[in-house]
Amino acid sequence: MKAFFIGASSDLGVHINGAHLGPKEILTTLKVPYQNFEQNNNYLKDLTNNKHKNEEEINKLNAQIYTYILKNIKKDKIPITIGGDHSIAIASALASASYYQDIGIVWVDAHGDYNTFKTTITGNIHGLPLASITNFEKELKPFTNTYINPKKTVIIGARALDKEELINLQKADVKVFTTKDVKTLGIEAIIQETLKIVGDKFHLSFDLDVIDPNQACGVSIPEENGLTVKEAEAINKALLKSQKVSAYDLVEYNPLKDRNEQTKKIALDLLKDVLEIIK
Numbered sequence: 090m091k092a093f094f095i096g097a098s099s100d101l102g103v104h105i106n107g108a109h110l111g112p113k114e115i116l117t118t119l120k121v122p123y124q125n126f127e128q129n130n131n132y133l134k135d136l137t138n139n140k141h142k143n144e145e146e147i148n149k150l151n152a153q154i155y156t157y158i159l160k161n162i163k164k165d166k167i168p169i170t171i172g173g174d175h176s177i178a179i180a181s182a183l184a185s186a187s188y189y190q191d192i193g194i195v196w197v198d199a200h201g202d203y204n205t206f207k208t209t210i211t212g213n214i215h216g217l218p219l220a221s222i223t224n225f226e227k228e229l230k231p232f233t234n235t236y237i238n239p240k241k242t243v244i245i246g247a248r249a250l251d252k253e254e255l256i257n258l259q260k261a262d263v264k265v266f267t268t269k270d271v272k273t274l275g276i277e278a279i280i281q282e283t284l285k286i287v288g289d290k291f292h293l294s295f296d297l298d299v300i301d302p303n304q305a306c307g308v309s310i311p312e313e314n315g316l317t318v319k320e321a322e323a324i325n326k327a328l329l330k331s332q333k334v335s336a337y338d339l340v341e342y343n344p345l346k347d348r349n350e351q352t353k354k355i356a357l358d359l360l361k362d363v364l365e366i367i368k
């Protein structure tokens with residue numbers, strides 16, 4: 090098999106408990122071997138106004154994941170990292186960026202994850218990873234000098250952007266396709282444009298909260314008026330079919346919020362497509 094699996098069992102970047110249970114749920118059902126990473130204090134207990142919540146623990150965890158992926162990634166061995174909250178993608182994206190160099194990134198997410206320590210309202214670090222990966226926020230990656238060019242960065246499915254976060258995105262020149270754009274421009278047009286921006290190789294980071302909570306309630310921070318499962322699956326498939334994906338993340342599955350394993354089933358379907366297409 091071309092893929093190898095990493096469990097990133099972390100809730101350190103979010104104030105809601107549960108996402109750290111996601112990797113085990115998904116990966117044991119998938120019946121694949123995986124290397125799991127966690128920190129002792131998985132759940133963020135700091136509910137103060139601290140803007141750097143769990144930063145040290147998150148850096149420690151990400152350094153481990155980064156090192157492991159970089160050691161095991163090869164042209165024909167694609168890392169698949171299952172979260173956990175989205176802060177773990179700093180490790181996976183920068184590991185694949187470090188291996189391939191000059192890659193792009195596609196961030197499928199209801200949120201921009203483009204806050205900085207200056208602009209964050211909550212101090213929850215899962216709102217910062219894409220800014221960190223593209224070096225708009227210089228912190229959160231003490232384990233590497235690598236970053237991804239923001240001009241080769243595309244967000245798909247955004248519908249909950251903070252005011253200052255939106256300014257950050259415009260300053261950095263990141264391309265954002267909102268949920269509304271997906272519905273009006275159509276998936277084909279968006280994928281075509283995305284592939285032009287990200288270039289020959291790109292990291293694909295898929296946050297389950299891009300899907301409408303009516304169909305996928307098992308996430309920590311649900312946002313109304315999302316993509317349908319069908320749309321999300323079509324975007325996932327089309328991006329994978331380009332055969333340009335360097336590494337893949339599936340994040341923010343929260344079993345404590347799921348109903349009848351609805352969201353887990355969606356996660357497994359998305360991964361089934363990943364494994365079929367990259368085979």
Ligand SMILES: [Mn+2]
Nearest residue numbers: 175198202296
């Ligand atoms: Mn996210």
